[in-house]
Amino acid sequence: MKIDEKTNQAPVDNRESVTFGTDRNKDFSKEPLCLSGKDVTRIFQTGKTTTTAVDHVNFEFHKGELISIVGESGSGKTTLSKMLLGLLEPSSGEIFYRGEPRDISTGAKKRQYWKGIQAIFQDPFSSYNVFHKIDNVLLDCINMRGGRNLSKDEKFAMMTEACSFVNLKFAELTNKYPFELSGGQMQRLMIARIFLLKPEILLADEPTSMIDACSRATILDMLLNLRNETGMTVIFITHDIGLAYYISDSIYIMEHGKFVESGKAEEVILNPKAPYTKRLISDVPKIHEPWDLSTVG
Numbered sequence: 305m306k307i308d309e310k311t312n313q314a315p316v317d318n319r320e321s322v323t324f325g326t327d328r329n330k331d332f333s334k335e336p337l338c339l340s341g342k343d344v345t346r347i348f349q350t351g352k353t354t355t356t357a358v359d360h361v362n363f364e365f366h367k368g369e370l371i372s373i374v375g376e377s378g379s380g381k382t383t384l385s386k387m388l389l390g391l392l393e394p395s396s397g398e399i400f401y402r403g404e405p406r407d408i409s410t411g412a413k414k415r416q417y418w419k420g421i422q423a424i425f426q427d428p429f430s431s432y433n434v435f436h437k438i439d440n441v442l443l444d445c446i447n448m449r450g451g452r453n454l455s456k457d458e459k460f461a462m463m464t465e466a467c468s469f470v471n472l473k474f475a476e477l478t479n480k481y482p483f484e485l486s487g488g489q490m491q492r493l494m495i496a497r498i499f500l501l502k503p504e505i506l507l508a509d510e511p512t513s514m515i516d517a518c519s520r521a522t523i524l525d526m527l528l529n530l531r532n533e534t535g536m537t538v539i540f541i542t543h544d545i546g547l548a549y550y551i552s553d554s555i556y557i558m559e560h561g562k563f564v565e566s567g568k569a570e571e572v573i574l575n576p577k578a579p580y581t582k583r584l585i586s587d588v589p590k591i592h593e594p595w596d597l598s599t600v601g
């Protein structure tokens with residue numbers, strides 16, 4: 305963070321000085337559409353109770369854009385993620401992929417769609433097959449990307465590169481099972497998988513929830529480097545509006561299943577219109593005020 309030596313304060317819009325900041329000047333609305341949705345709705349019926357988890361949401365996510373979906377617990381973020389991933393059907397409305405209605409009506413079409421979209425979930429433990437050794441977790445990624453016929457040495461080199469990208473040593477992981485790793489290591493392994501898979505779209509549902517603040521910044525940094533290197537579209541789901549402000553190009557604010565506000569990150573945060581957005585921002589008192597370090601001992 306760049307601090308003004310005279311005033312001891314950071315600039316008002318201090319995101320540019322954060323290592324994992326995004327290119328603020330890029331206008332993603334000019335990029336091709338990647339995923340979009342029209343009136344996407346999901347209703348759950350349990351017994352006599354009806355819950356509208358996602359309620360007529362509209363969105364346009366462009367190629368290479370980093371979008372954060374921000375909302376409190378129960379606002380419908382995971383339900384929307386599952387629909388974007390094709391794990392859950394919308395009750396009504398339509399999802400478009402590259403501007404065309406998404407068709408995942410057959411197993412083959414679904415598998416084709418899943419080649420382009422990958423997810424990192426809140427709980428990394430749920431993301432792995434516990435009976436699969438880590439070598440196999442990574443080998444699967446290479447195979448999925450058409451590397452089945454590569455030589456053993458080539459595959460080894462790719463796995464080593466992926467591990468070193470996330471500061472893991474492949475030699476220390478071989479022959480281990482995912483449950484033998486720490487939460488932080490496991491989360492890094494998830495990023496190593498994404499490094500190998502290089503998906504067109506990455507959906508990350510609170511991927512840093514299980515780790516401490518320092519590792520969290522490292523993981524985000526890795527994720528954003530990967531985005532910058534590969535040009536993938538990242539959909540980041542979080543409770544944390546401050547974090548969303550720092551890393552995103554666009555922000556969608558979700559309340560009770562609806563998008564109450566959306567737009568470029570700085571517009572939403574510096575000039576919020578919806579009362580809910582204002583409340584979320586007021587919970588993070590220093591989000592766009594100068595940092596006063598004079599009170600820090």
Ligand SMILES: Nc1ncnc2c1ncn2[C@@H]1O[C@H](COP(=O)(O)OP(=O)(O)OP(=O)(O)O)[C@@H](O)[C@H]1O
Pocket residue numbers: 348349350355356357375376377378379380381382383384543
């Ligand atoms: N399978 C289901 N059956 C019935 N209700 C569900 C189901 N999945 C989600 N819901 C309900 O839909 C609403 C939205 O849940 P969702 O998990 O999408 O919220 P969320 O924003 O991801 O919350 P969190 O931040 O806690 O992860 C909640 O009221 C939840 O209870």
Ligand SMILES: [Mg+2]
Pocket residue numbers: 381382383509
């Ligand atoms: Mg959730």
